[in-house]
Amino acid sequence: MPDPQPDALEAAAPWADVAGADVAGAEVVSGAGATVLRLEGVSVSFGDRLVLDEVGFSVDRGEFVGIIGANGSGKTTIFRVVLGLLAPDAGRVIRPRRHIGYVPQKVAIDPDTPIRARDLVTLGIDGERYGVRLPSAARRARVDEMLDAVGAGPFADARVGTLSGGELQRVLIAHALVGDPQLLIMDEPLANLDIKSGHEIVELVARLTHERGLAVLLSAHDMNALLPHMDRVVYLADGRAVSGTTGEVVRSDVLSELYRYPVRVLDVDGTIVVVGGHDVRVR
């Protein structure tokens, strides 16, 4: 596994160098609050394949940004670049020094696994640290508070492998947030959830975003579930990206240029439908 190379990526941005400092002190162009994450001209190739083609966007504090794109459009690759797990071939990534909360896409856990929800969340505090750590009441209280905040209190003592999709998602969010990150990244959180659970999760995340001043970046292949809460959207197609508000980006002309293919955007009773040239449903 290639180790993160934070110095190479973060050296360019002066404010990102200040360890632990709140990003709010920085000079940032884009928007309401301070920019917590910024990608500029990021390109990644795997062999001959250009997976990300000069992708650029930013996420501010308190912003809920969705990355929309089909499978294979490069969403997971962007996350790996953001997390520092993959160095881009070109471009800059500026990200917070304090760790990023990450909710991975696939967490397949055997039902027998002797790890309870609260154990997984406890590992969110310092699961990456080596060394011995004695149990402490303060830590337990912090975990309890987090579990309640995501609505996982009722199943805090259940085995992680026995939880439903929605329940596990809440626990993973708690795991990601208990360490008090500035940025929360979620890789396709709605993929395996039914509609109701999906909506509940999105509402939960939106609420936490505003309550805690988080910056949130999450990916999906259907934007409709995110529409009520998204501040901005990053639309990905074939490794190319366009970002802005929904009104700016989700338009026939913009998306047609992005896809390099005739695309029509229709509003069907409040639901946005993106349709390819000849009535072929493009998702």
Place this chain on the structure above:
Amino acid sequence: MFSGVMANAWAVGTIVGVVSGVVGFFVVLRGASFVAHAVPLSSFAGAAGANLVGADPVLGLAVFAPVAALSIGWLGSRRRRDVVTALVVAAMLGLGALFLSWSTQYSAAVYGLLFGDILGVSDGQLWLTAGLAMAGLVAVALIYRPLLLSSVAPDAAAARGVRIGLVDMLFLVLVALITTMSVPVVGALLMFTLMVGPPAAARSVSRAPAQTMALAVVVALATVWASIAASYLSTWPIGFFVGVIAAAFYLAGRAWSALRR
């Protein structure tokens, strides 16, 4: 049953029980039962080779066990490692077959290394075992959290900066270490059951990680002690008892969780 040469057997057995429970907890968590079986088997070849040149078999174990473990780690990917495991153990055992063919009058010693020998534990072995066990337990204490997280949710662990490749290698070295200390007593063929049966039984009963590990240790100790006693009294090989008792505990655990549901 408790005096003289047997005292060493009890002491080593106890140490082996404790470390088996601790490391075994992770073996089952990581789905590494095959590796746990393969490393002791591979180390057997080392013991055969050492015996051939007149060296202490434990030295052979100490060399071949980590070589096998690290080969498996390097050649195989963490997700599909079963093919490489099968081949590494076969290759090592092929060497073992070669060494055996070069020596004469070996069958009894072969048997002891494969199926266990409670009467042959020297004082030197006892001290070595104690030392290795201390090192192993300290290592586990130090990497406990990253190892736990990367076993359960590797993507999340990697995102937090855990070097899961390195942690995986450390885990494999731990398996090699426990192999070296246990094979002379419990036998190469059967020592893995101590790392698989007791933790599997424990997790049927207990939900939290620390408690499960403790319970795994208790069950492993019970298995080892019962096996030593039974082997002493019946003169049957200890490997037989370890294999059968570990299986019994595992089934008991399965029955328990089936009844609870």
Place this chain on the structure above:
Amino acid sequence: MTGFFGSGPVHVALAAGAVTAIVSGVVGVFVVVRGQSFAGHALADLSTLGGSGAFLANVNPLWGFVGVGAVIAGAMELFGVQRRRGRDVATGVVLGAVLGLSALLLYFDTTSTSTTGATITVLFGSLFAASPSAVPEMVALAAVGVVALAFVYRPLLLSSVHPELASARGVPVRTIAFGFLVLVGVTVSLTSMVVGTILSPALLIGPAATALRLSKRPPVAMAFSAGIGLVATWSGVALSYASYRWPPAHAGWPISFFIVAIVFLTFLCVEVPGRLRRPSAPEAG
């Protein structure tokens, strides 16, 4: 050279080896594709029980291996297939229990018949000592195995690669899984006669794993696999024969060693270059 080709035991060894290599090469491809290397290895170890039992009962070891191998394979499939993860623990525990039993039988063997060689023979094989009468039986068994495989080839392939799709199309996935594992048990018995129980996974999995890295198409992989196994086995017989004068014991190096060494080295040749080029590819995401 004429000594080699004129020797009776060599003929037996070449014939038995060829038959075994071909069958295990072909079956092995499916074992690897289905991710059942541990099951294959466990079956080999488990057939130790059959071998040691056969020695005790003074029966031709082949039937000991086959009988027990087939029964245990069936039991394994019935015993723990529901969860993929749970399966490896179940396999390990069953393996441990049965090996323990084998330990006991071998112990009785040594004490009752005072043939200490039983352990070595069962575990490591003694192809040169195989009797000529064993060959027709082995050929027959191998033929049955190959015919069975040809019969279920397409459903087996589909259910190995895409079990959900297979069952949607009416393929009896569980029955096939059961039957396949029995076939593996029988194959492993054959290879145990050649290289012993402990090394038979090498013949089952090695050539297949190598072949699959050379070609992803099953018929081609099966052909390569059988070919590699055949070359390895015959070379093993030849080298072992040639080693009769070699130090240190001047009694020849074991066939099983040569076969396994060749199989493993072949695998390394196709695997290591790839591994060196990409130092542990990223797994996350």
